[in-house]
Structure formats: C-alpha cells, structure tokens
Amino acid sequence: MKGRILVAGWILLLAPALWAGESVLYSVTEQSVVYAASNRPVGLSIAEDRTDVFAVDPETGKPRLVFSDANAEIMLMPGGRTPRGIVAAGGRIFSVAVDRGAWANDPRSMKAVYELSTDGSGRTRKIFDIDNFSNLFVSPSGSKIGYTPGDSTETNVLIRDTATGKLLRNAEIFSRTSDGEGVVDIGWMPDGERIFFSLGVAGDDDQAFWNTPNSPVGTYLMKDDDAVPARLATEAELHFETPGKEPDISEAAAFIGVLPDGRYLFSDCSGESQYGHARTELYGLDLAKKMQRIFPLQVGGYPYSFHLSRFGGRLALMARHEKDGESLHSSAAPTSVVDVWVLELESGRQSKPLSFAIPGNTHGFKGPWINLIGSLAEQ
Numbered sequence: 130m131k132g133r134i135l136v137a138g139w140i141l142l143l144a145p146a147l148w149a150g151e152s153v154l155y156s157v158t159e160q161s162v163v164y165a166a167s168n169r170p171v172g173l174s175i176a177e178d179r180t181d182v183f184a185v186d187p188e189t190g191k192p193r194l195v196f197s198d199a200n201a202e203i204m205l206m207p208g209g210r211t212p213r214g215i216v217a218a219g220g221r222i223f224s225v226a227v228d229r230g231a232w233a234n235d236p237r238s239m240k241a242v243y244e245l246s247t248d249g250s251g252r253t254r255k256i257f258d259i260d261n262f263s264n265l266f267v268s269p270s271g272s273k274i275g276y277t278p279g280d281s282t283e284t285n286v287l288i289r290d291t292a293t294g295k296l297l298r299n300a301e302i303f304s305r306t307s308d309g310e311g312v313v314d315i316g317w318m319p320d321g322e323r324i325f326f327s328l329g330v331a332g333d334d335d336q337a338f339w340n341t342p343n344s345p346v347g348t349y350l351m352k353d354d355d356a357v358p359a360r361l362a363t364e365a366e367l368h369f370e371t372p373g374k375e376p377d378i379s380e381a382a383a384f385i386g387v388l389p390d391g392r393y394l395f396s397d398c399s400g401e402s403q404y405g406h407a408r409t410e411l412y413g414l415d416l417a418k419k420m421q422r423i424f425p426l427q428v429g430g431y432p433y434s435f436h437l438s439r440f441g442g443r444l445a446l447m448a449r450h451e452k453d454g455e456s457l458h459s460s461a462a463p464t465s466v467v468d469v470w471v472l473e474l475e476s477g478r479q480s481k482p483l484s485f486a487i488p489g490n491t492h493g494f495k496g497p498w499i500n501l502i503g504s505l506a507e508q
Contacts, residue, residue, distance in 0.1 A: 151438050152184035153445045153471060153482065154195070154217050154502035156205075177229060180205040182215070182222065182245070184505050187443065187471040190482035195505070196222065196245045203253060204229050206240060213264050217503045218317075218439075219271025222247060223291070225259060242274065244291065247505065257294035268317045269439060273297065273353070275324070277312050286315065286324070288353055300356035302326060306345050309334045317353070319387050319441070324353050325361070329381055338378045339364040348384045362416050367395060369410045369421060374399045376410075385444070386437035388413050388474065392422065394444070396435055409433075411444075413474075427479060428470050436503040444472045447501050452486065464488055467499055 158180045182196040198205050203226040206214045215224040222245040231238035240259050246252040261279035268274070275288040284305055288298040302312070302324075309331025317324055327348045330337040339346040348367060351358035361367070361384070368376040376382070377398040385394040392413035399408045409432050411424040426432055430450030437444050452464045469483040485499045 151187075151443070151504045151506050153187055153436075153469065154182065154184055154222070154505045155469060155483070156180050156182045156215055156500045156502060157485070158205075158498045158500070160498065177233075178204055178206075180215075182502070184247075185469070185482050187445075187480060187482050190480075192483070194249050195247045196249065197251055198226070199251075201251050201253065202229055203227065203241075203243065204232060213266070215500070215502055216265050216267045216274075217505055218267040218269050220247070220506050221267075221271040221291075222502070222505070223256070223265070223267055223271075223274055225262070225265060226253070242289075242294075256291060257289055264312060264315045266316045267291070268321045268353075269319055270321055273317075273321075275315070275317075275353075277315065286312075286326070298354060298356075300351075302351065302356060302358055303328060303345065303349070306343075307331075307334045307336050309337070310345055313381070314383065316386075318350070319439075322352055322354075323350050325350050325384055326358070327381055327384060332379060339381055340378050346381045348382070361393070366416065366419075367393075367397075367414065369395075369397050369399075369412045369423070371399075371410065371423065374408075374410070383435075385435045386441060388437075388441045391415070394437060394441075394474075396432075411435075424472070424474055425477070426472075428468065428481075430466075430468065432470075434501045436501055438504045439506055442474060443504070444474055445501060445504065446470050446472070447499075449487075469501060 158178055160178050179199050181194060183192040184195050185192040206225045206227060224243055224245055225240050226243050227238055227240045242256045242259050243253045244256060262276045263279045264277045266275050272291055273288055274291050275286055277283065277286050284303050285299055285301045287296065289296055307330050310328060313327050313329040315324065315326040325348060328345050330346055335341060336344040338344065347364040348361045349358040350361055364381060367382040380398040382395045382397045385396060388394055392415050394413050397410045399410060409426060411426050413422045413424065428448040430448040432446050432448045434447045435444060448468045448470060450466055452466050465487050467485045467487060468481050471480050471482060
C-alpha cells in the first residue's frame with residue numbers, strides 16, 4: 130500500500146514532506162464534556178473528556194491536528210488528571226488512556242499505555258496495562274518507555290519495550306532517607322542508554338533544603354540496565370552563579386537536557402519575585418570546566434514545562450500570565466493566558482507560535498487545559 134507502513138497491527142501514515150523537521154507538540158483537553166449518547170462508544174449521556182493533540186510549526190505558527198480521541202473508544206488522561214500522561218520521542222506519541230465504557234461504569238478502571246497515530250486518523254495501539262503511575266517517559270528512539278509507580282512509598286522505576294510491552298527492568302533507583310522523598314522528574318539522556326532523575330524532599334522535612342548536609346536532593350544518572358545511580362554532580366555545583374542573585378535553597382536545579390556542545394541545560398529559581406513566583410534562570414553548565422552560560426528568558430509570565438528538541442538546538446516552554454492585569458492568585462479565578470514559546474538557544478531568537486486563553490474555572494480542572502508535550506520529528 131503506497132505511502133503507508135504497517136506497524137505492529139495498525140497503520141501509520143507517513144507525514145507529508147512539507148512537515149519535515151521538528152514541530153512542537155501540545156494537547157488541549159476539554160474536560161467534563163457532555164456528549165450525546167448517539168454515535169458514541171458509551172451509550173449514556175455522561176460527562177467525558179476530549180483531548181486533541183496538535184503539532185505546530187515553530188516557524189509559521191501553523192498547527193495541524195495529529196490525534197484526537199473524540200470518536201475513539203479510549204479517553205486520554207493527560208489533561209490535568211494525570212501528571213505526564215502523554216509523551217513523544219522518535220516521531221512517535223504515547224499516552225495513558227482508559228476505555229470509555231469501563232470508565233463510565235467506574236472511574237477507577239484499569240488504564241493502559243497506547244501508541245497514538247500521528248496522521249489525524251485517531252488510530253491507537255495498546256501496548257500494556259498500567260495501574261497507578263507517575264512520570265511517564267520515553268527513550269529518544271521511542272523503543273523503550275518507563276514510568277514510576279504512583280504510590281509515594283515506591284522507590285523504583287519500570288521500563289518496558291514499546292513494541293511488545295514486555296517488562297525489561299524493574300529497578301530500585303534510590304533508598305528512601307526521608308518520608309517526603311520522591312522522584313520529581315525523570316527521563317532518558319540523548320544516548321538512549323542512561324536515565325536521569327531528580328529527587329526532591331517535601332518542604333516540612335529537615336533535608337528539604339539542598340544545602341543541608343547529606344540532603345538527597347539532586348540530579349542522578351544511571352544506565353537503564355543497571356540500578357546503580359550516581360549524582361551528576363554535587364547539588365551546589367548545579368545552581369547558577371550570577372552576581373546579585375541567589376538560588377532558592379528550597380528548589381533543586383531542574384535538569385532539562387544536553388546541548389549540542391555537551392553542556393547540561395538547567396532551569397533554576399532565585400529568590401527574586403517575578404509575576405508572583407520566584408524568578409526562573411536558564412543556563413548551560415560545563416561541569417568539567419566549571420563554566421556556565423546564561424540564556425536570557427524574555428517571556429512574559431511564569432515559565433514552566435521546558436522541552437528540549439531532540440538535537441538540543443531548540444527549547445519549547447510555556448509561560449502563564451494573567452489577562453488584563455488580573456492576579457493569577459485572585460479568589461475570583463480570573464482568565465489567564467498560556468503562551469507557548471520556542472527559543473533557538475544558539476542565536477537567542479525567540480518566537481511565540483501559540484497563545485491559549487484559560488477560563489478561570491480551569492483552576493478546578495474543569496477545562497479547557499493545555500499541556501506541552503515536546504517535539505515531533507517528522508519525516
């Protein structure tokens with residue numbers, strides 16, 4: 130069949146040539162949508178979620194729909210309900226989802242990880258069942274997927290093959306030293322063989338501050354087939370150094386990825402107030418030479434959800450700010466705006482391909498909600 134590739138039981142259309150390169154992926158979830166019972170997988174008029182996944186060209190700002198669960202038998206779980214429930218790498222998209230019929234009868238129904246088609250057809254392929262989880266992440270090639278159990282008492286990571294769903298590894302990645310200790314971020318390094326993860330500690334614990342002696346707060350590396358993690362560097366070495374600014378001792382430096390020149394890209398918070406939040410610093414570290422490079426963040430609002438492109442040249446992020454001077458912390462739950470920004474790190478060029486208005490009721494996860502997923506390298 131010309132122009133198509135058969136992949137593990139479902140058809141994936143080749144992306145059009147005009148979309149060659151990397152697009153920025155984001156999802157929009159309309160929550161508590163009441164669909165009519167007719168022509169629906171669920172034969173009841175009940176409140177459901179609808180999630181659409183878009184790829185936007187950072188040069189033109191033109192989006193295209195790559196996936197929608199509007200008419201699917203499954204419902205994606207990324208929009209405010211589940212942390213990091215949808216991820217992308219190697220030109221592929223994966224998401225946690227639940228059968229709509231089962232969910233209609235019991236919202237606690239077993240979920241599963243699916244691979245999503247990227248051609249707008251809505252086709253899916255189930256990979257494996259999954260229960261309670263957090264921190265879904267995928268290798269650069271898309272061949273392996275990992276996650277941590279959602280139970281806060283767990284200290285391990287599970288890795289599975291995305292072709293078969295086979296469990297490849299169930300490894301304990303840290304030994305708990307504090308009741309409030311846990312993984313706050315996790316992902317694969319560009320070589321596809323090592324995993325990084327960051328440990329944090331709840332704020333009411335003595336070890337919550339990274340400058341406390343023997344605090345476990347920090348960034349760690351380990352091979353994905355070997356449960357022997359080691360610190361990337363001492364936590365003190367990972368924070369920015371800028372005259373007149375001090376890193377917040379209650380926040381660990383957040384590892385984002387590796388730049389083309391080998392530097393490690395981090396974001397960090399200083400105590401300086403910005404839009405009601407600590408100011409965010411973005412910088413690259415050469416740990417061997419003990420040198421840093423600051424990347425100015427000239428975006429309005431509070432920046433978050435950083436996603437480095439596969440080859441490290443571009444950084445996508447979201448920045449949230451209040452609309453028309455309203456406060457994000459107002460009890461009136463104002464409308465706010467989320468901007469999607471793309472930074473070309475070497476040249477410093479910044480573009481804003483997308484802005485998304487969020488009604489005040491979204492603070493209660495009633496929707497709509499936008500999530501930045503990362504990038505999609507399209508052929």
